[in-house]
Amino acid sequence: MYTTSTAFLEALQEAGVSYIFANFGSDHPAIIESLTDASLKNKDLPKVIISPHEFVAMSAAHGYAQVTGEPQAVIVHVECGTQNLGGAIHNAFKAKIPMLVFAGASPYTQEGELLGSRNEFIHWYQDVNDQRGIMRGYSKYDNEIRTGKNVKQLVHRSFQIAKSEPQGPVYLMGPREVMEEETERVEIDTSLWEPIIGSALPEEEVHSLVSDLLGAKNPIVVTSYLGKKEAAVKELIKLCEKLAIPVLESVPQMMNFPANNPMHCGFQWNEDKQHPILEEADLVLAIDSDVPFIPTKNKPPKDATIYYVDADPLKEDMPLWYIPSKRFFRADSEIVLNQINKLVDQSSIDNSAVSTRRYKISLYHEKMKKVIREAEKPQENIITPEYLTACVREFVDENTIVLNEAITNYGVVTNHIRASETGSYFSSGAGSLGWNGGAALGMKLAHPDKTVISLTGDGSYLFSVPSVVHTMAEQYDAPFLTVIYNNRGWNAPKHSTLGVHPEGIAKNANQFWVNFSPNSELAKVAEATGNAHAVTVEDPNNVKDALRTAMEHVKNGRSAVLDVRIPKV
Structure with missing residues (x-):
């Protein structure tokens, strides 16, 4: 049958979507049927990237749009999956990243009145009063698909809004019965759904x-x-x-x-x-x-x-x-x-x-460069963030994309990477940590010919759900290098506390409640879940060799994670 789901997927293809980052659930049988039917018939549709965590799915769509300018689609499971997008919603909205998020909704019939009617206990628990309200403060547009007769128009309107400045995410939801509904194909002239043209000054x-x-x-x-x-x-x-x-x-x-x-x-x-x-x-x-x-x-x-x-x-x-x-x-x-x-x-x-x-x-520029060079000099027995970044820079060429989510070392990375080519450097553009992993994956999918290097703090690395990130990186042949600036703690709250209370009780007691386990082997997470090359680096004399070996693994198709121990918080 030609269903609302079929029309929805066709509309994504018409809109130029390359990837659907998906976490399917009980609300998506019709979409899965349509995807399978299209696959068997060799029908062109966006490629599905299965994401075991919604935060990573949206971060990947975020990264893809950053390097291409083209919005991708994210499919999640009812209100639970929508809420599991978490801080990624904040990141996409605040950083003005275009994308379409679709979530199913619990069936609205329970006695078999329509195909897709409730048949699992979870359908009662996942029926909430205002599912769209979860996204409303973090999306440019939200709507519910109520029929297959105009689903394509809703999709193209959504992309038109997402791509118009200021850009941002949009949200559609559709109950199971509606997505199962048989409908007729609608032809869309996509040239009539272009984003708003930018404005000039009087x-x-x-x-x-x-x-x-x-x-x-x-x-x-x-x-x-x-x-x-x-x-x-x-x-x-x-x-x-x-x-x-x-x-x-x-x-x-x-x-x-x-x-x-x-x-x-x-x-x-x-x-x-x-x-x-x-x-x-x-x-x-x-x-x-x-x-x-x-x-x-x-x-x-x-x-x-x-x-x-x-x-x-x-x-x-x-x-x-x-x-x-x-x-x-x-x-x-x-x-x-x-x-x-x-x-x-x-x-x-x-x-x-x-x-x-x-x-x-x-003259100021030259003096600034001199200060930067001085800070990069190696120090005995410790790996400074400045030296580490300078070492990374040696492996960056015109075919490299660098991501920065080093947080309290954010300024160090920007100063010492010294990006000079458009499209060679990105940060999340917002405030919810963990963007780095999914974004690196999305950027690699967008540019498989480029080398992607993610520079992250240990806290940001943990926030990124690295087990899921590296499971996906291996499954979809999207290797990249992660360098963890590991100070074995969460330095940002300490900085914030000292910014307000420079001589306060916390400083005098040296207690900021920010320390992580010093024995955590963070790189091993990526090794266990994604077969990544995983190394912990503590000696400054080993940094360049570790980077060189890691880059060789990435070039040969295997992700690598370097857990680099910089001075503690």
Whole structure:
């Protein structure tokens, strides 16, 4: 039969979905029937990737969309599977990652009135009042499939919303009887379901912005996720090189501006210090950045002129958020930078001022590089995060993707990996730990020809459900390297406590309730469940050899995990 499930799966194929990351349950018999029927008939549908944990499934879809820009599908089991997505829902929504999540729903008949009626005890327990409400605060759109007659339209509308800026996850659910329903095939012209086209600035506003930019003595650009578009990065490079404008990356979700460019003036995370270039800025162009600076730690002068450009400039999903900007623009960064560059090319430029600023920023850039190099020097008997990252960097080439979920060593990784190619570096872009494992898997599936290296803290590694991650990596031939920055504890709560109580009781007692078992063999989890090459590294003299051997395993099709012991929390 041609059912609602058949039409649903066809719609995913029409929408360009390559993978369905699935955790099937009692609500999916019709989908399983349709998938099997399609397989037997060699009918093209997205490939199913079985995920034994929903968090990993959504993290994999997250990673795939990050490196390709194309949303994938996640199928989970009723409200239980929806809730088991957990922090991955937060990550996808806050990081603006497009994807479609589908969950079945308990049957709404119980006496055999319709095909799919209740026949298992669990159907009563899994019948809840507001299943869609679980996702409502973390998705751009949610709806229930009530008939097969318009299921394709609902799917394509969902993707249209997911892919329109600001992008994000969408959620559909469908009761078992509806998904079993026989229906007629509907033809869809996908060209009529394209996402909303990005916006430009009004002409008079471009003139105002460029006038202020050209008149500024110490302008600066701050960004976090402009690198989603390679063309936007090229436009930013053109602008900053022409006018000698420094770029500061605030908690970068990806490579936004080449770290080797003389106009790159560093990264910021939670460091408790003022950035000197931002401190003296008289104009800040904050573009594609949710948190361009933290006012209690690091901010521009009070009288600095700020322009804010973003697909979501009001952050209506963040109850407390404000930046004192001259203008807020809901616009596409690539289009805006192109507008600015065109007008700058037609404008009179104070070349003397630009030359002076270029020398100053280039000098700062070189001093910054020197400090970074000094920090990378090996130390006797301990493996510093700086040295470890520098060692990893030696194995990174133009065909490598690096993931960073090192958390309290997040800043160390960004500073010392020094990513300079679009699409070569990613972080989760949000706050729920564990993204690294599933995301690495998704990125490897997206780019099987590339080497994927995941750099993670020990806490983030445990959050990622590594047993499931490496089971899937072996099953689907998606090997990657994981390097654990293992300080045998959870350093983030300690940092947070000291940030509020620098001389408090916890510090004086040296008790922060953050330590893990020092005897845990974290890499062995991946070895046991995914046949990964697993090694614990404690001697700084062994780091490079361990990395070299691990990379050889990955190149030969086997995942590798290095549990590297850095100084304890």
